[in-house]
Amino acid sequence: QKEVEQNSGPLSVPEGAIASLNCTYSDRVSQSFFWYRQYSGKSPELIMSIYSNGDKEDGRFTAQLNKASQYVSLLIRDSQPSDSATYLCAVSNTGGFKTIFGAGTRLFVKA
Amino acid sequence: SAVISQKPSRDICQRGTSLTIQCQVDSQVTMMFWYRQQPGQSLTLIATANQGSEATYESGFVIDKFPISRPNLTFSTLTVSNMSPEDSSIYLCSVVPSGGPSTDTQYFGPGTRLTVL
Numbered sequence: 001q002k003e004v005e006q007n008s009g010p011l012s013v014p015e016g017a018i019a020s021l022n023c024t025y026s027d028r029v030s031q032s033f034f035w036y037r038q039y040s041g042k043s044p045e046l047i048m049s050i051y052s053n054g055d056k057e058d059g060r061f062t063a064q065l066n067k068a069s070q071y072v073s074l075l076i077r078d079s080q081p082s083d084s085a086t087y088l089c090a091v092s093n094t095g096g097f098k099t100i101f102g103a104g105t106r107l108f109v110k111a
Numbered sequence: 112s113a114v115i116s117q118k119p120s121r122d123i124c125q126r127g128t129s130l131t132i133q134c135q136v137d138s139q140v141t142m143m144f145w146y147r148q149q150p151g152q153s154l155t156l157i158a159t160a161n162q163g164s165e166a167t168y169e170s171g172f173v174i175d176k177f178p179i180s181r182p183n184l185t186f187s188t189l190t191v192s193n194m195s196p197e198d199s200s201i202y203l204c205s206v207v208p209s210g211g212p213s214t215d216t217q218y219f220g221p222g223t224r225l226t227v228l
Contacts, residue, residue, distance in 0.1 A: 032215050043203055043219040044154070051213075088153060092215045099217060103153040 004091050006102035014110050019076040021105050023089030026070070032092040033065055035074045038104065039085045047087075048074065079109040113138050113208045115220035123226045124194055131190045132223045134204030139184040142207040144217065145177070149200045157202075160187040184209075194227045201225070 003026045013019045021035075032051055036044035050056045050063040050072065062075040072091075076083055089102040114137040124130050134143065143160040158166040158179055166179035181187040191198050204220040 032213065034216065036219075043201075043222045046216065046218060049213065049216055090217075099156075099215065101154040 004089055004100045004102035006087075006089050006105050008103055009106040010108050011105055012108045012110060013079050015079060015081060017079050017109075019079045019083065019107055019109070021074040021076075021087050021089075021107065023072045023074075023091075023102055024070055025072070025089075025091045025100070027091065027093065027100075028067075028070065030067075030070075030091045030093055032099075033063070033072045034090040034092070034099075035061075035063060035072075036088040036090060036101075037083075037085045038088060044088055076107075079107075081109045081111045083107060084109050113140060113206055113218055115204060115206060115218060117202075117204055117220040117223050119223060120221065121224040121226075123228060125228055126195055128194055129190055129192045130194065130225060131188050132202055132204075132225075134187045134189070134206075134220055136185045136206050139209045140206040141209050141214070142217075143181060143187045144205045145179060145187070145189045146203040146205060146219075147200045148203060148222075154203065157189070160189075191225065194225075196227045199225055199227045 005024045035048045037047050038044045048063040050065045056063045060077045064073045086104040086106050088104045092099040116135045118133045145157040146154045148154050156169050157172045158168040160166050160179050160181040162181045178190045202223045205217040
């Protein structure tokens with residue numbers, strides 16, 4: 001059973017701090033990695049995708065991928081209360097025919 | 112990204128009845144998926160909706176319970192048949208747009224919140 005593991009949280013950080021969300025996956029042939037944000041009662045919204053080892057930055061968000069360690073993370077700098085949500089890690093094999101979602105990490109940013 | 116709509120947005124149904132959920136996209140997409148998300152849980156893939164052919168179901172999901180249609184590249188329906196309270200969930204359509212930045216980035220519709228009494 002191919003798996004994607006996330007700490008369910010909740011992760012609580014003060015406003016302005018860096019939030020670090022982590023994800024590990026079991027399928028070594030995974031090619032594509034995604035972070036989705038899901039507000040309560042809403043559908044998942046794509047934040048970042050990453051395909052190569054290293055860091056990828058988009059505004060306050062940085063995704064980090066280490067395929068050797070089968071580890072992907074999301075850093076949120078200058079966290080805001082509006083960042084409070086559940087963050088889903090998703091891992092896909094080539095072509096996207098099978099995408100596995102983690103259970104999500106709940107993030108609370110305290111004002 | 113594609114604009115995705117789902118109908119209905121929510122419904123309350125009686126045990127034993129069926130509900131058909133529609134997913135409409137404003138542009139052609141290569142792949143369409145149906146997911147279920149139960150309260151406090153992550154996403155569970157029900158099936159891949161294939162254009163012009165039978166859907167591909169994941170383990171634990173069968174066509175008799177969740178018949179799916181995809182008559183063209185922008186529209187799909189999921190029917191939840193002979194419903195029981197255990198079917199109460201959010202049902203989500205997702206798509207991979209044609210000509211997008213990658214072949215596997217999924218975008219989600221707003222979801223249908225189903226309550227079965």
